[in-house]
Amino acid sequence: MGRVIMPSMARKRFSPSGVFACVVCVFLFTNVSGQTEPPDAAEAFEVGAADLDRLPKGKEADGIVGDFVLRNALIEALVAGNQPLRKANMTVHSAVPTPGCLYDLCARGSRSDQLTILAPGNLQGTISSVRIVSKANGEGSPWAHVRAERTGATAGGLEQVHDYLLGPGWRHLIVVSTYRNLGSAPENVQPAPFWKGLSGETTALGIRSADAMDPLDRQAYAVAPIDWPGCVNSLDEFDLASGAERRIAIAVAPGISPAAAWGTLAALRGTTGTLRGTIRGPRIRSIATASVEIPIDGKKLAAYPDAAGEFAVLLPPGEYALVARDIGRPDVSIAATVRPGETAAVAFSMAEAARVSFEISGAGAENTPCKVQFRGTGGTKDPDLGPTIRAHGCRNQYHSETGWFTVAVPPGSYRVVLTRGIEFGHHEEDIQVRPGRTTRVQAVLERMVDSRGWVSTDFHNHSTPSGDNYCGTDDRIINLAAEGVEFAPTTEHNRFYDWAPHIERLGLSSELSTIVGIELTGSGPHLNSFPFRVVPGAQDGGAPQWNRDPRINAITLRDYQGGSPSRWVQLNHPTVGEYLRDRNGDGVADGGFIGLEALIDAAEVWSDRILSFDPVVRDVDKTTGKPRRYQNRTFAWLQLLNQGRRIQCLAVADAHEVFNGGVGGWRTFIPSSTDDPARIDAAEIIRNAKAGRMVVTNGPFLEASLDDGTPPGGLSVHASPVRLAVRVQCNSWVNIDRVQVLVNGRAPPELDFRLSKHPDLFPVGARAALRFEKTIEVPLAEDAWIIAVAYGENFKLETGYGLSWQSELHPCAFHNPIYVDIDGNGFRSNGDTLGHPLPVMFPMRRRL
Numbered sequence: 001m002g003r004v005i006m007p008s009m010a011r012k013r014f015s016p017s018g019v020f021a022c023v024v025c026v027f028l029f030t031n032v033s034g035q036t037e038p039p040d041a042a043e044a045f046e047v048g049a050a051d052l053d054r055l056p057k058g059k060e061a062d063g064i065v066g067d068f069v070l071r072n073a074l075i076e077a078l079v080a081g082n083q084p085l086r087k088a089n090m091t092v093h094s095a096v097p098t099p100g101c102l103y104d105l106c107a108r109g110s111r112s113d114q115l116t117i118l119a120p121g122n123l124q125g126t127i128s129s130v131r132i133v134s135k136a137n138g139e140g141s142p143w144a145h146v147r148a149e150r151t152g153a154t155a156g157g158l159e160q161v162h163d164y165l166l167g168p169g170w171r172h173l174i175v176v177s178t179y180r181n182l183g184s185a186p187e188n189v190q191p192a193p194f195w196k197g198l199s200g201e202t203t204a205l206g207i208r209s210a211d212a213m214d215p216l217d218r219q220a221y222a223v224a225p226i227d228w229p230g231c232v233n234s235l236d237e238f239d240l241a242s243g244a245e246r247r248i249a250i251a252v253a254p255g256i257s258p259a260a261a262w263g264t265l266a267a268l269r270g271t272t273g274t275l276r277g278t279i280r281g282p283r284i285r286s287i288a289t290a291s292v293e294i295p296i297d298g299k300k301l302a303a304y305p306d307a308a309g310e311f312a313v314l315l316p317p318g319e320y321a322l323v324a325r326d327i328g329r330p331d332v333s334i335a336a337t338v339r340p341g342e343t344a345a346v347a348f349s350m351a352e353a354a355r356v357s358f359e360i361s362g363a364g365a366e367n368t369p370c371k372v373q374f375r376g377t378g379g380t381k382d383p384d385l386g387p388t389i390r391a392h393g394c395r396n397q398y399h400s401e402t403g404w405f406t407v408a409v410p411p412g413s414y415r416v417v418l419t420r421g422i423e424f425g426h427h428e429e430d431i432q433v434r435p436g437r438t439t440r441v442q443a444v445l446e447r448m449v450d451s452r453g454w455v456s457t458d459f460h461n462h463s464t465p466s467g468d469n470y471c472g473t474d475d476r477i478i479n480l481a482a483e484g485v486e487f488a489p490t491t492e493h494n495r496f497y498d499w500a501p502h503i504e505r506l507g508l509s510s511e512l513s514t515i516v517g518i519e520l521t522g523s524g525p526h527l528n529s530f531p532f533r534v535v536p537g538a539q540d541g542g543a544p545q546w547n548r549d550p551r552i553n554a555i556t557l558r559d560y561q562g563g564s565p566s567r568w569v570q571l572n573h574p575t576v577g578e579y580l581r582d583r584n585g586d587g588v589a590d591g592g593f594i595g596l597e598a599l600i601d602a603a604e605v606w607s608d609r610i611l612s613f614d615p616v617v618r619d620v621d622k623t624t625g626k627p628r629r630y631q632n633r634t635f636a637w638l639q640l641l642n643q644g645r646r647i648q649c650l651a652v653a654d655a656h657e658v659f660n661g662g663v664g665g666w667r668t669f670i671p672s673s674t675d676d677p678a679r680i681d682a683a684e685i686i687r688n689a690k691a692g693r694m695v696v697t698n699g700p701f702l703e704a705s706l707d708d709g710t711p712p713g714g715l716s717v718h719a720s721p722v723r724l725a726v727r728v729q730c731n732s733w734v735n736i737d738r739v740q741v742l743v744n745g746r747a748p749p750e751l752d753f754r755l756s757k758h759p760d761l762f763p764v765g766a767r768a769a770l771r772f773e774k775t776i777e778v779p780l781a782e783d784a785w786i787i788a789v790a791y792g793e794n795f796k797l798e799t800g801y802g803l804s805w806q807s808e809l810h811p812c813a814f815h816n817p818i819y820v821d822i823d824g825n826g827f828r829s830n831g832d833t834l835g836h837p838l839p840v841m842f843p844m845r846r847r848l
Contacts, residue, residue: 040073042166043136044144046081052537056104058113059217059464059472060197062088063104065537068130068146070166070173071108075254077173078104079146079164082130085539088117089467090494090521092196096125100148100162105173105254106219114212114219116197116467118252120162120175122190128154133163143167143174157183158240171264172253176228179247181240190237191248193223197470199387200258204297205269205316209262211302213470214390215291218304222261223252226268256311259294259303263314272314273338277346279309279324286310287350289408290326322346327385328353328408330435352436353408359442360403360418360427367403368445369481369511373417373802374398377430380412382803389464389471391478394659396803399475399482401506411435419800421484421664422699423449423456425732426799448769449701449729455672455680457487457689458663460519460528460572460604460652466493469656473502476655476663481511483664486677487685489517489530489568496534496541513680518543519572520557525550525579525593526572527600529557531564531682550579554599566683568690570650571596571603576636577839580645585841597647601689605637606651606666606696608812610789611740611747615639615836631842638745639838641785641817644829648713648816650689651696665797665806669695671711697813698806699734699797700771703727704788704815707775712815717824720780724818728772728790733799734811735792737762739772742787743780745834751778754793783828785817 047055047067055063056076063069066081079102080086086099102118127150134141143165152159159180166173181187198210198221209222227233228249240246251268255261266272275294279287286309291302294315305311315338324332329350338344362368374396376382385393385407392398398407411433418427418441427443462469463476477499480488490499499514517530520543527550535542544556554569571579578585580592597603609617609632617632637649651666671688672680688694692713695702707723710716728736737755740747753774755762763770771790778786792811801807821827 040168041136041138042070042072042144042168042170044068044070044132044146044166045135046132047537049537056106056113057111058104058106058219060116061104061113064539067103068132070144070146070164072166072168072170074108074169074171075166075173076104076106076108077102077164077166079130079148082127082148083539085545087539089465091467092117093124098124100127100130100150102164102173102175102252105221105252107254110219112217112219114197114217115195115221118193118195118223120177120191120193120250121160121179122192122194123148123160123162126150126154137168152180152182157181157185158187158189172251172268174226174228174249174251176231176247176249178245179240180245181242184242186239186241188237189240189246192235192237193250193252195221195223202258202299202301204262204299204301205266207262207265209258209301211258214387214472215302215304216386216390216392218256220255220258220261221252222255222258222265223250224265225249226251256306257291257302257304257313259292259301259313260311262296262301266316267314270316271340272316273340274312274343275315275320275336275338275346276312276343277303277305277310277322277348279305279311279348279350281350282352287326290324290329290348290350292348293323293325294320324348324350326350326353326408327383328355328410354411354433354435355406355408355438356414356416356431356433357406357438357440358400358404358418359440360400361444362403362420362424363444363446368420369399369401369478369508370403370418370420370445371397371399371482372407374407374409375415375417375802376412377415378413380410380414383409385409388657388659389469389475391472391475391482391658394657397659399478399658401478401481401508406438409433416441417799417802418443418445419733420445420482421456422697422731422734422800423447423451423484423701448731450769451669451701452675453671454669454695455486455675455677455685456484457668457670457685458485458653459489459568459570459650459668460491461488461655461663462492462519465495465497466519466656468493471655471657473499474506475658477502477506477508477512479655479658479662481508483662485512485663485667487513487680487682488663489515489528491517491519491528491530493519493521494540494543494546496532496543498534510676510678513677513682515682518557520544520546520553522546522548524548525553525574527553527557527569528572529567529569531566532561549593551593551596551599554596558599566686568686569600571600573604573654574633575631575841576605576633576640577631578841580640581838582840587840589838589840597645600647602648602650602694603637604652604654605633605647605649607632607634608698608791608810610634610638610812610814611791613747613834615839631839635834636839638742639834639836642745642829642832642834643838648689648692648694649696650694651698660804662804665801665804665809666696666698669697669701692816695813695815698809699730699792699800699811700736700790700813701729702788702790702813702815704818706818706820710818712818715819715821715827717821720822721777722780722786722820723775724778724786724788725775726772726788727770728813729769730771730811731769734797735795736771736790736811737795738791738793739774740789740791741776741778742789743778744782744784744830744832746832751776780820780822782830783819783821783823784830785819787814787817789814
């Protein structure tokens with residue numbers, strides 16, 4: 001770490017004169033690149049329906065009609081309006097709204113907002129008003145000014161006024177908070193701002209800074225208290241006596257990097273100089289992927305270059321030991337001295353990166369989405385390519401939308417594993433990556449599984465608009481395409497959103513189709529539903545509110561926006577015993593939410609434990625190492641089917657990241673008249689799903705029907721025995737060794753086919769897709785429902801999923817029940833509880 005000399009900085013606080021001097025001397029006339037700019041105006045306006053294109057944009061942008069924008073030529077910010085239920089997303093203070101808070105902040109026109117919320121004094125709950133005090137600087141005010149106010153009457157005595165100020169040429173926003181105690185008793189005040197949606201937070205010299213959740217998004221923020229007329233320069237909590245008033249001001253700034261945002265506020269504090277740098281590789285090529293580590297106050301702040309490989313940050317005078325880093329290249333260190341008011345120029349010359357170049361195609365030599373895993377061999381560690389939320393480099397994986405891509409990795413020995421989901425073969429190759437060299441990998445991922453007439457679907461996935469994760473929407477879509485999912489409704493938490501523009505922009509319309517949907521979420525039952533339409537400029541895209549009773553949610557979703565014959569409603573990751581038998585969760589059956597199954601089309605009751613025939617799952621928590629027990633929801637489903645509770649099963653990923661919980665591990669195949677994702681008829685998919693024509697799988701492709709053509713979900717009037725045609729295909733990294741036919745949830749031994757006992761029924765060969773094919777005679781003594789299960793008892797999915805949790809799954813596929821009425825008197829359920837009490841409330845884990 002370099003020695004930083006800044007004695008004046010250690011003592012000096014922000015001052016009003018320092019702020020205005022900084023504005024005049026630095027921001028009005030000189031940007032951090034040193035280019036002269038004319039003064040610009042600052043403005044504020046309330047967002048109307050005609051202003052939606054004027055809203056700040058970005059991954060976390062959340063502006064709607066009724067909000068307020070402050071902007072100048074350099075930055076733009078959005079303050080949430082005082083609107084009913086106004087929230088950035090469902091996870092920011094989930095129990096209360098957050099009007100009057102800062103939702104968006106970024107460079108003007110950059111489309112790079114990464115801030116979920118910044119709440120001065122952790123402002124939350126009902127407020128009295130948000131309004132414009134000054135629309136523009138020069139109109140009787142030196143700045144544009146928006147005020148959020150909570151009166152003493154509204155707040156029970158503690159009045160709060162938060163003034164958002166933006167001046168011409170500022171690269172920061174100032175928030176002045178006034179607290180007045182109009183009550184009779186002292187009030188405790190905690191003025192520190194709350195922010196959310198950022199990573200790597202650090203505090204250096206009293207300035208907090210944090211990066212985007214994905215550093216490649218190149219947007220960071222800094223915040224600090226400042227001196228301001230009449231304000232106390234402290235964010236320590238305090239007790240405010242009756243009748244007393246205290247004012248506090250903070251500055252908040254965006255920047256391309258944590259160092260850039262931090263430097264903007266450091267320049268308000270006192271004298272700074274400019275550190276300007278370039279990062280070049282051989283043949284003077286710019287390097288935009290690197291970062292420069294800057295030691296400040298015992299901390300390390302990152303500076304990022306732009307597309308030209310250049311960066312500039314404002315720093316206190318001092319000596320700095322800088323380190324440039326980039327994956328696949330040796331680090332480069334340079335010492336720099338920053339002097340007051342001067343520019344210190346540094347030039348990093350980095351070696352050529354060690355890279356792997358991929359040219360991956362499908363049948364016919366066309367490009368194909370795919371995923372690659374890098375597995376270190378011979379002592380080489382698995383690389384860490386980036387955060388788990390990113391498609392283009394997440395831990396040791398990289399997901400590509402085209403199949404033509406290059407990945408920088410540390411030199412070493414690797415086994416690369418390329419996959420394209422469960423219908424395609426895979427490619428494995430050992431490679432040696434040498435310093436400064438590019439290793440080329442070419443491969444063809446051929447379709448092995450013949451799934452004509454079926455579409456690979458996933459009805460439940462998330463990206464950052466959901467609020468409970470920060471996976472970029474583009475990253476989620478690339479993840480879906482790389483895993484071979486062809487139809488994925490947009491199901492963000494508690495908001496209507498549409499992935500279609502993202503799919504089109506990524507050039508993936510021929511790979512993936514979507515429609516607008518939602519997961520309606522709260523601290524209880526969750527439901528997914530689609531199709532809907534987004535209401536532009538409305539809170540949550542016009543979505544409804546959640547209710548604790550899933551039946552009310554189901555009815556609301558079915559009827560919302562006028563309803564639709566194609567409206568789909570599903571119950572997500574249910575605690576089966578609670579929702580369907582034990583509503584108050586006291587362990588005593590009370591009927592559950594009676595009538596719920598009549599209001600839903602399916603439930604997520606899949607797992608790879610369908611053949612365990614045990615109501616309890618016992619395993620070990622990998623984090624704590626402690627044993628745990630939870631309900632086997634699939635067994636509970638089988639029990640309820642015997643009680644006449646006709647609940648269709650579907651499987652989903654419920655993905656919130658790309659690595660370790662991305663899509664692909666579970667999905668549902670549904671019949672379709674077209675195999676072209678661009679031509680998928682969503683209404684047809686929903687119609688077939690409602691009929692129960694669904695096969696759930698984490699790998700094997702299973703087809704099953706009676707010899708009279710009755711498919712899964714269907715009813716056949718047929719005397720015993722019936723003949724069930726079962727066919728199973730697998731790709732090169734999925735395998736099965738067992739097929740079991742369940743009859744009313746029981747597993748007759750004569751309908752249990754295993755590789756060890758029936759080798760002739762299980763063709764071998766990694767390149768042969770067919771793994772089982774037989775028409776099975778099923779004797780029936782009573783009306784029965786039948787399910788065929790394909791299972792890999794001695795196999796797992798580690799080839800396709802590597803370090804992700806899905807690798808622990810056993811290959812498993814099964815279909816929805818086929819019902820058989822053997823006497824023509826109508827189907828009658830037998831009431832068999834399968835040797836165990838019917839389920840009631842029990843601890844539940846989602847990933848099964």
